[in-house]
Amino acid sequence: MGKDRIGKLVQILSRNTLYAPVKRDGITTFEKVEKVEDIKFDYQNSDVPPKNVLFPQTETTFKYTLGKDQKIEVPKENGKNIILGIRPCDARSFSILDKVFEKDFLDIYYSEKRENTTLIGLSCNEPGINCFCTSLDGGVGDKEGLDMLLTALEDEYFVEIATDKGKAIIENSPDLFSDASDEHAKKKDEINKRAESLMKRGISVEGIEEKLDKIFDDDLWNEISMKCIGCSVCTYLCPTCHCFDIQDEATLREGRRIRVWDSCSNPEYTLQASGYNPRPARINRIRNRIYHKYKYYPKNFKVIACVGCGRCIDKCSVNMDIVEVLSRVKKI
Amino acid sequence: MADLAKMRNEIKKIVQRDDVKYVIGYEKGTYGWRVSPSFARTPEEVDKFIFSPLCVNNLAVYLVLEEKLPLPKGVEKEKKKIGIVVKGCDSRSVVQLVQEKAISRDDVVILGVPCSGVVDPRKMKEMFGKEIGTVAIEDKGEKYVIVIDGKKREVLKEELVSENCKTCQYQNPVISDILIGDEIKEKKEENYSKVKELEEKSTQERWDYWKEKFEKCIRCYACRNCCPVCNCKKCMAEKTTPVWIRRSVSLSENAGFHIMRSLHTAGRCIGCGSCERVCPMDIPLSKLYKKVEKDVIELFDYRAGLDEEEKPLLSVYSVDDSNEYIL
Amino acid sequence: MENPYLPNLAKIENVIEEVPGARAIKTFKLSFNDEKLQQSFEYEPGQCAMVSILGLGECFFALSSSPTQKGFIEVSVLKLGKVTTALHQKEIGEDLAVRGPYGNGFPVKDWEGKKILCIGGGIGQAPLRSLIKYVLDNRDKYEKLDVIYGARSSSDLCYKKEMFDMEKREDVDVHLSIDNAEEGWDRFVGLVPHNLTRIKPSPKNTIAITCGPPVMIKYVILSLKELGFEDSQIYTTLEMRMKCGIGKCGRCNIGNLYVCKDGPVFSWAELRQVKGEM
Numbered sequence: 001m002g003k004d005r006i007g008k009l010v011q012i013l014s015r016n017t018l019y020a021p022v023k024r025d026g027i028t029t030f031e032k033v034e035k036v037e038d039i040k041f042d043y044q045n046s047d048v049p050p051k052n053v054l055f056p057q058t059e060t061t062f063k064y065t066l067g068k069d070q071k072i073e074v075p076k077e078n079g080k081n082i083i084l085g086i087r088p089c090d091a092r093s094f095s096i097l098d099k100v101f102e103k104d105f106l107d108i109y110y111s112e113k114r115e116n117t118t119l120i121g122l123s124c125n126e127p128g129i130n131c132f133c134t135s136l137d138g139g140v141g142d143k144e145g146l147d148m149l150l151t152a153l154e155d156e157y158f159v160e161i162a163t164d165k166g167k168a169i170i171e172n173s174p175d176l177f178s179d180a181s182d183e184h185a186k187k188k189d190e191i192n193k194r195a196e197s198l199m200k201r202g203i204s205v206e207g208i209e210e211k212l213d214k215i216f217d218d219d220l221w222n223e224i225s226m227k228c229i230g231c232s233v234c235t236y237l238c239p240t241c242h243c244f245d246i247q248d249e250a251t252l253r254e255g256r257r258i259r260v261w262d263s264c265s266n267p268e269y270t271l272q273a274s275g276y277n278p279r280p281a282r283i284n285r286i287r288n289r290i291y292h293k294y295k296y297y298p299k300n301f302k303v304i305a306c307v308g309c310g311r312c313i314d315k316c317s318v319n320m321d322i323v324e325v326l327s328r329v330k331k332i
Numbered sequence: 333m334a335d336l337a338k339m340r341n342e343i344k345k346i347v348q349r350d351d352v353k354y355v356i357g358y359e360k361g362t363y364g365w366r367v368s369p370s371f372a373r374t375p376e377e378v379d380k381f382i383f384s385p386l387c388v389n390n391l392a393v394y395l396v397l398e399e400k401l402p403l404p405k406g407v408e409k410e411k412k413k414i415g416i417v418v419k420g421c422d423s424r425s426v427v428q429l430v431q432e433k434a435i436s437r438d439d440v441v442i443l444g445v446p447c448s449g450v451v452d453p454r455k456m457k458e459m460f461g462k463e464i465g466t467v468a469i470e471d472k473g474e475k476y477v478i479v480i481d482g483k484k485r486e487v488l489k490e491e492l493v494s495e496n497c498k499t500c501q502y503q504n505p506v507i508s509d510i511l512i513g514d515e516i517k518e519k520k521e522e523n524y525s526k527v528k529e530l531e532e533k534s535t536q537e538r539w540d541y542w543k544e545k546f547e548k549c550i551r552c553y554a555c556r557n558c559c560p561v562c563n564c565k566k567c568m569a570e571k572t573t574p575v576w577i578r579r580s581v582s583l584s585e586n587a588g589f590h591i592m593r594s595l596h597t598a599g600r601c602i603g604c605g606s607c608e609r610v611c612p613m614d615i616p617l618s619k620l621y622k623k624v625e626k627d628v629i630e631l632f633d634y635r636a637g638l639d640e641e642e643k644p645l646l647s648v649y650s651v652d653d654s655n656e657y658i659l
Numbered sequence: 660m661e662n663p664y665l666p667n668l669a670k671i672e673n674v675i676e677e678v679p680g681a682r683a684i685k686t687f688k689l690s691f692n693d694e695k696l697q698q699s700f701e702y703e704p705g706q707c708a709m710v711s712i713l714g715l716g717e718c719f720f721a722l723s724s725s726p727t728q729k730g731f732i733e734v735s736v737l738k739l740g741k742v743t744t745a746l747h748q749k750e751i752g753e754d755l756a757v758r759g760p761y762g763n764g765f766p767v768k769d770w771e772g773k774k775i776l777c778i779g780g781g782i783g784q785a786p787l788r789s790l791i792k793y794v795l796d797n798r799d800k801y802e803k804l805d806v807i808y809g810a811r812s813s814s815d816l817c818y819k820k821e822m823f824d825m826e827k828r829e830d831v832d833v834h835l836s837i838d839n840a841e842e843g844w845d846r847f848v849g850l851v852p853h854n855l856t857r858i859k860p861s862p863k864n865t866i867a868i869t870c871g872p873p874v875m876i877k878y879v880i881l882s883l884k885e886l887g888f889e890d891s892q893i894y895t896t897l898e899m900r901m902k903c904g905i906g907k908c909g910r911c912n913i914g915n916l917y918v919c920k921d922g923p924v925f926s927w928a929e930l931r932q933v934k935g936e937m
Contacts, residue, residue, distance in 0.1 A: 231558070
């Protein structure tokens with residue numbers, strides 16, 4: 001598809017609820033857009049991951065009224081969503097989150113949105129300085145979790161279809177797309193290879209589960225947790241973090257129950273009413289977070305809960321670095 | 333600027349003392365221009381310490397972050413001190429903590445380092461965001477000399493230094509057990525120009541400005557957690573009986589949180605700018621806190637964190653205080 | 660599709676004040692407003708439910724009634740925090756919002772033909788009561804039933820009347836204790852683990868289940884090991900701070916096990932291997 005056609009595509013896509021990267025006041029997030037001018041295509045990765053489209057930071061699970069006409073009602077989900085310009089790492093995070101939200105009790109808030117959302121990805125021509133998706137089974141042109149993938153060539157986008165949903169977009173507006181040639185495919189492969197060679201950071205996660213089992217009591221955790229200040233930046237900006245809190249907001253006769261993002265690095269995360277806290281110190285919480293991503297989640301769901309986007313490294317104010325921690329784990 | 337070898341030697345002497353648990357300083361970060369807080373327990377670990385304009389964190393927060401866990405029976409509480417490397421602004425934080433009795437003066441060994449300004453991480457990221465190799469900076473008065481992979485480059489200090497540091501009046505630590513480096517003679521003037529810019533706008537304009545900023549907030553509480561003075565056991569934002577600020581993330585709750593925090597730290601904030609520095613959403617918090625600082629000076633002629641014997645501003649009153657707003 | 664976060668309204672049929680005073684415990688007998696739901700509500704002993712007051716919050720309680728008792732469910736509530744204090748002020752006829760059942764119950768089918776030994780302390784007796792009532796209603800399927808229960812003082816004993824009635828029965832052995840001596844108390848005085856070592860139950864063909872404060876669980880398990888119980892014969896039911904109750908919010912994990920979903924019933928053999936904070 002020619003790059004000049006992107007405007008028309010956006011016009012057609014915005015008949016649904018279209019989310020795309022928008023730069024506002026220095027910060028790039030995925031927001032609802034209607035015009036192609038609002039979209040920022042030349043971005044490395046958004047500051048807030050697009051998980052807030054399918055798993056909003058604040059979500060009403062139900063509203064209620066008390067008294068005579070007592071009732072509980074669940075807000076209706078409407079319409080189809082499309083996320084345009086999502087990076088392969090973030091798309092892969094959805095297929096990782098699917099596992100926890102769908103196991104045993106189906107989380108209808110997440111899964112309804114997931115079913116009604118089409119993901120159109122944009123592969124990375126240049127990785128970020130802290131990206132390491134290739135170490136975790138990902139890649140700049142990886143299609144996992146995506147319905148359609150665009151790779152920016154010089155004047156055109158190389159379009160690949162991954163699922164039926166992606167096919168439907170092409171079938172909807174066939175005049176925007178034309179068949180790609182072998183030349184195009186070769187160019188795409190070259191661009192992807194070049195991008196991956198520019199990725200400077202990486203770790204080997206082979207055998208990480210067993211290794212972590214052995215070093216639970218190592219002094220390493222004490223050392224690295226001393227500088228953590230216990231904010232929630234890494235957890236809120238992580239595309240695979242899914243911890244949440246359930247709170248009630250009420251006035252006298254009516255109110256709502258909401259689900260909000262929470263963070264396991266918060267000291268009160270596991271604080272019980274009796275005052276007992278199984279994870280009272282930062283060493284417990286940081287060790288738990290790393291173990292959850294690289295040991296507990298793989299044990300339960302067979303996939304590491306990290307996609308290597310590097311946002312936690314970029315945004316941590318005290319330079320907590322998961323790549324460095326894991327390479328130290330390997331050396332023990 | 334401190335002579336690195338001399339600094340390390342002094343710190344090694346402190347670390348080896350029997351009554352010192354560990355010393356908090358700065359070490360080279362894991363990539364590019366980053367610098368990480370470092371905790372040295374042995375002289376070997378002190379060899380990692382550095383000091384340069386890249387050392388942006390306010391380390392005083394670690395003095396109050398240490399968890400005081402219940403000890404098993406028969407184990408005595410450790411009475412050892414903590415050594416800490418402080419710049420001018422950080423030393424005021426330590427004084428403020430001593431004033432409020434959050435820590436005792438005997439609990440710390442203060443290693444003061446006169447500071448001629450630190451960088452603004454945002455500007456560093458723009459200029460050097462793609463460098464993964466170590467970026468080292470040396471302060472040469474009007475310029476910074478930057479060394480990456482052996483190659484030198486010169487940049488005007490103005491382009492990289494933090495806005496806060498341009499009007500800093502406390503470049504020399506106000507309190508220290510040991511001073512490392514030469515005292516800085518130059519005197520800067522505070523002008524509150526950015527605050528005045530906002531003050532001159534109408535209420536609606538000001539609200540529109542802050543509305544745009546607060547809507548970005550994701551309530552990560554990084555600003556609160558990095559602040560040495562924000563050390564309440566239970567923060568007002570997390571109380572559930574009563575609920576002062578709801579957990580939902582919306583403009584009203586975000587604005588409520590930031591305005592309440594700026595008032596809770598009135599007369600206690602020493603203007604280090606850490607809150608703005610750590611904010612992942614680039615909210616210009618120092619404008620808000622500088623405004624409160626300006627008001628405190630105008631109303632009470634008071635500056636926080638200067639004298640450890642002084643009583644905290646809003647915890648005392650005298651009969652001569654103005655009663656105009658009551659009568 | 661069923662919404663796992665949506666509660667159902669249930670009316671309070673009865674309130675029994677088990678323990679008065681500062682550490683008050685009340686048992687609430689609830690029945691769902693929806694008759695059909697109440698008829699079809701099935702659970703196993705040891706499972707739990709999320710009980711909430713709309714507008715205040717939710718709490719995860721063990722169902723202390725047995726599934727053999729039809730038409731209602733019971734939860735025992737210790738007054739401790741925001742929601743439990745408000746629950747204690749609720750009266751008969753008021754509505755609560757309940758969702759459940761959650762968790763894995765006691766594996767009662769696997770335990771048929773064995774001797775059951777329940778060791779409880781304080782409010783920890785609540786899930787054990789569900790098991791005890793179930794075993795009593797299916798008494799011929801189990802070889803023996805022993806109940807060891809203790810509390811700080813006689814007024815802190817939960818289910819007092821039921822316990823005294825059970826003492827008179829032939830098909831169950833009840834051993835009560837309180838921590839400090841009191842006038843008029845002629846049964847054992849001392850901590851529950853000490854009562855256990857005094858009784859010296861044989862580990863042969865026995866399953867021991869314990870529930871209570873974390874410290875008590877730790878010492879009871881130590882004593883059981885000394886008496887010769889295997890790891891697979893010792894069961895416990897744990898509690899954690901919980902929000903979703905269905906293993907998604909990530910809060911109640913011990914290692915890779917979620918107490919709300921893989922528990923709250925765990926065998927000691929399972930818990931021993933998990934590296935995590937309890």
